[in-house]
Amino acid sequence: MNSWKKEGIVYEIYVQSFNDSNNDGIGDIRGIIQKLDYLKGLGVNILWLTPIFESPLVDNGYDIADYRKINPQYGTMDDVDEMIEKAHEKGLKIVMDLVVNHTSDKHEWFEKSKQSRDNEYSDYYIWRDPKEDGSAPTNHGSAFGGSAWEYCPERKQYYLHLFAKEQPDLNWDNEQMRKAIYDTMRFWTEKGIDGFRMDSISFISKPKEFSDAPVVENKEYGAYYYGISNGRNIHKYLHEMYEQVLSKYDLITIGETPHTDVEEGEKYVDPSREELDMVFQFDHMHVDYGEYGRYSDVSFKLSDLRHDLDQWQKCLSWNSNYLGNHDQPRIVSRFGDDRKYREKSAEMLTMLIMFQRGTPFIYQGDEIGMTNVDFKSINEMRDLEAYNTYERFMKLGISKERALTMVNRKTRDNGRTPMQWNSKQNAGFSNAEPWIEVNSNYKEINVEKDLENKDSIYRFYQKAINLRKSNEILIDGAYALIAADDSDIIAFVRESGNQKILVICSFADKKIKFNNPFKGKGGKLLLSNYETAKPELNDVIYLQPYEGRAYIVG
Numbered sequence: 001m002n003s004w005k006k007e008g009i010v011y012e013i014y015v016q017s018f019n020d021s022n023n024d025g026i027g028d029i030r031g032i033i034q035k036l037d038y039l040k041g042l043g044v045n046i047l048w049l050t051p052i053f054e055s056p057l058v059d060n061g062y063d064i065a066d067y068r069k070i071n072p073q074y075g076t077m078d079d080v081d082e083m084i085e086k087a088h089e090k091g092l093k094i095v096m097d098l099v100v101n102h103t104s105d106k107h108e109w110f111e112k113s114k115q116s117r118d119n120e121y122s123d124y125y126i127w128r129d130p131k132e133d134g135s136a137p138t139n140h141g142s143a144f145g146g147s148a149w150e151y152c153p154e155r156k157q158y159y160l161h162l163f164a165k166e167q168p169d170l171n172w173d174n175e176q177m178r179k180a181i182y183d184t185m186r187f188w189t190e191k192g193i194d195g196f197r198m199d200s201i202s203f204i205s206k207p208k209e210f211s212d213a214p215v216v217e218n219k220e221y222g223a224y225y226y227g228i229s230n231g232r233n234i235h236k237y238l239h240e241m242y243e244q245v246l247s248k249y250d251l252i253t254i255g256e257t258p259h260t261d262v263e264e265g266e267k268y269v270d271p272s273r274e275e276l277d278m279v280f281q282f283d284h285m286h287v288d289y290g291e292y293g294r295y296s297d298v299s300f301k302l303s304d305l306r307h308d309l310d311q312w313q314k315c316l317s318w319n320s321n322y323l324g325n326h327d328q329p330r331i332v333s334r335f336g337d338d339r340k341y342r343e344k345s346a347e348m349l350t351m352l353i354m355f356q357r358g359t360p361f362i363y364q365g366d367e368i369g370m371t372n373v374d375f376k377s378i379n380e381m382r383d384l385e386a387y388n389t390y391e392r393f394m395k396l397g398i399s400k401e402r403a404l405t406m407v408n409r410k411t412r413d414n415g416r417t418p419m420q421w422n423s424k425q426n427a428g429f430s431n432a433e434p435w436i437e438v439n440s441n442y443k444e445i446n447v448e449k450d451l452e453n454k455d456s457i458y459r460f461y462q463k464a465i466n467l468r469k470s471n472e473i474l475i476d477g478a479y480a481l482i483a484a485d486d487s488d489i490i491a492f493v494r495e496s497g498n499q500k501i502l503v504i505c506s507f508a509d510k511k512i513k514f515n516n517p518f519k520g521k522g523g524k525l526l527l528s529n530y531e532t533a534k535p536e537l538n539d540v541i542y543l544q545p546y547e548g549r550a551y552i553v554g
């Protein structure tokens, strides 16, 4: 992998919630252009934008109707060209979201495909005959709720949609379709973008014959990914994509691979196989699943988080290190403490992301410790998944109160509220009413405040980012977990040549003791989120609540 990819720090921009330049309540491309200096100042050097293409926005743009057109609510193609140029002038790379597991049902391909069984596009999607009784071909549920099959009267067949019914799944076994996708990728690459984040890529290769999935307790349908995740031709198609497109340019590629284990994960990123540079794994996103799956009132166990992260650190040639994104709750609320120790825990968490081995990913707003929202009712939420889940909970007879608690904790809307720039109207995001309400804590938590304070979370992120960028051991050094059984700590060592860096992250809300495994060797403090941390490394270390420390050992 090229050095810029290994040294890169990625910042994810959720475009509609980042910055609104024309005051219509929706973030846009020119809004990003206005903030490029802010991003450069933070120290990140790769920007990943969520989809900005033509879309009816059933799933906030992950339902694309035209891969080569910009959704007018975000701006124009000229704006995009200008953004790419200005970003490059500032040394920032641009990564686009490539959503090719499915399109929107308003995409021209689907509109044609659904018309008949024998036109040029008939085979571009996954069509199957009904069962004899007219019901859906299998019991697969969609990720967002309901069946994964939708009946189409024109063809008298069902089509598959792993996500919303307005997101029909593409048929990757169709060569002409694959070529059309590769053409689109070339189109964007010729425009100068620097890489792709590939949405739901582990789902693109479907089985020839679908079969029913086992149905577990509290579920009406079988799992949406059953027999689908990491399907039979997945690696063949990604290698083909590599040969036809990726190998011809200097691009960074990040595959989103839900329901993938480490062995399968390594296949995507093993450089000799020529597929992708890195993947987003999901094991650690499952640590707080409950009896109804993702939406739960269960808290994570540190031992599970540590185990899952460690597995991927140990087994993959290269990782992408993330704790949150636009599909997840806020990291400080989920893995830290968003009240008393908000600042300290947000800082400790970034040390974990920055100093493990792999490319670090920051989600917008995490650099100022933005928190989950206390939605007072389901009507304040915007995500279709939240609505569908709430409805499912009502059907299951769960109390309204508990249903709201579970959806509140996990709704994707937690991470989607507008970026909090300052304490003025709508947090400085827009003069108009935003598409989703601003978190009510914006007067305390905002960029302006953090920029004025030398001890802020933002300033700490800058320090951690600079260390990550300038330190060969942190970039490419080997990784090894230590203190694997500690009840409060994730600690590990990075090593290169005869140099070591010891990283200790405390998840305790009290003061705790830690025995230095490198007794008597001495060491020098590289970073801590507490001023009380001593510059030398002692044999016994006392950590403050949510303290993170890094030492050079020896």
Ligand code: TEU
Pocket: 059, 062, 063, 099, 143, 163, 199, 200, 256, 258, 294, 326, 327, 385
């Ligand atoms: O997500 C794919 C995915 O499987 C999950 O992260 C998903 O959001 C989760 O299971 C929901 O609980 C990607 C995008 O990141 C997401 O925003 C899209 O909604 C989805 O694909 C469909 O394109």
Ligand code: CA
Pocket: 020, 021, 022, 023, 024, 025, 026, 027, 028, 073
């Ligand atoms: Ca706008």
